[in-house]
Amino acid sequence: MARTIITPPKGLGLPSFREIWSAREVLWRFGTRDILLRYRQTVVGVAWVVIQPLVGAGIFSLVFGGVAGLPSGGVPYFLFSLAGLLSWNLFASVIDRSAPSLVSNQALVSKVYFPRLLVPASTVLSVLLDTAVGLGLFVVLLFVFGVNPGWPVLLFPVWALLALMAGLGLGMAASAIMVKYRDVGYVLPWVVQVLFYATPVAYALEGAPADLRWLFELNPLTWMMEAFRWSMLGLDAPPLWQMGGFALFAVLLLALGLTVFQRYERTFADVI
């Protein structure tokens, strides 16, 4: 029988992955709970998953494509902004949902022990479901508009995984800090909003002012969007260093998130 030794927390470190694996059922139950709750007692239910990106993409085509007349790399603007939104949401929705997750489950955190990491991590499930539904719709539209992204589409799961890792890294760090400082809950949505406009999500990189273009090129999220659009719409491939840079960025954010989370994990019950 394996013995468990409990000692005071010290220093930095990575969480015990064996422990997390043995408690994976919690992740699944939390994830399905969130999904069930979101659509229980709603009239159109899961249709909301479809309506939200559609309306979003419609508005962006109208404002950025129609009014501002920004370029969209040759594909229909609606398709262009829908691809952008779906990819962006992989990153942003994970942050939005995981950051407040510990605080909204505080009754559990202060009363039962389980690997706390599973609380923010479980939000990935509902984001995946939303994305899957949105993607189904997107594929239909690809046929309707007759756009063929070609073989780069095979890389889509890689970009999706990296986007989730980056989002979860930030979200985990934010959720751990929010246990003590609720301010994070107010600042974070605003930061994500600013990032959204600073990153070419609803417009193409070519639409950025030429003299500021280098600033956009330095944003790792720009690399993410370019990689996604290459895979989803068959637009020009981003330079290789940007793809590698995005992968590195995602891994670093996830490592940062895990470290911060691990640092605060054992004090959660005392300060929440």
Place this chain on the structure above:
Amino acid sequence: MRETAITVEGLSKTYRLNRNSAGVDRITDAVWNRIKHPFARAEYDHFDALSDVDFEVPWGEALGIIGRNGAGKSTLLKLLTRITAPTTGRIDLGGRVGSLLEVGTGFHPELTGRENIFLNGALLGMTRGEIRRRFDEIVDFSGVERFLDTPVKRYSSGMYVRLAFSVAAHLDTEILAIDEVLAVGDAEFQAKSLAKMRDVAKDGRTVLYVSHQMQTVTNLCTSAIYLDRGTLQYQGSVNGALEVYRSSFERYQATQREPDNRAGTGQLRLQDVTLGELTQSPTDDTIVELALPAAPDLIGDYFLSCHINDQNGVVIAQCDSRLLGRWLDPSRPHDVTLRVRNLWLKPGTYSVDVYVCQMGILDAWEGAAAFDVLPSLPYPELTSEDATANGIVLADFDFEVD
């Protein structure tokens, strides 16, 4: 490799209370303080919830953890179940620890009974296979099978509690920690739960049980530890621990006499609590006299609540002035006389706790007074002792035989 279920060495838990920030609850104040004293280090008061506790628990033991409010019982359980981390020391556990800390914590009101069983089981550390295997047993034990697909928000509180307890009671962990949960449900369910808990210990697993209900500790546990203000005062038999608990009462009473040692906000403190008689016979009325000062700063009326406890700490009666619609005006002092009628106490020693409350507790004076009930039975016949050995109070009863 140790052979014990639990070994605890030099365990301490210290909470840091921020001294200066008491009263700072606005961010503008916090920023202003920082500007005024840019280099001030935050000053902390340290509170030792547990200090330097050592003990061992062999397998198959049901260990009772006894102590007064604030003795560190719940903190100890939280450390053993890993909810919070120790400040110093080391805990060595011989297996998984399942906890039954507060019934229904992992329940979500919008989910159905079935979904909640799976969610709660997972939270308590069961794998999906384990939950599936025990699912029928859990449902059967709880007696809510007809409502399995109803959201638990539509359950009665009794059903809710029964289902939650059932999930936890079917945990297969080697060590099971329980905090005051047997006091749920109706009498039948309580008896069933108690029997279930005893089975757990019989299987060679280990049970940790925290309670104020000395009755259940005596019923359930095979050994006990006694905690007093964060230190371990006794480890051994249940009776021995209860003995220490009783004898600590006088010392406790002396410290509680000092208002600063008492819990509550302190906006109004009792001046004095005296008893009509220090000894009485079982059928006598119990009379408690309370002296309350004026508290002109206090807004709104307050009420009083008075507990009568037996020497094992079981609350025999709660006399709450709200039940009579009596609220007191804080702008002037009061002398209050509480008369408890028709309560036939068994011979023994009793203590009185007095609480002054509004929305929260203003003053909690536990052990404010103590009295003895003389061994004179109010019944016409004298019989052997086993005729009165059971029961918490004496009753005024009749047998009408045709």
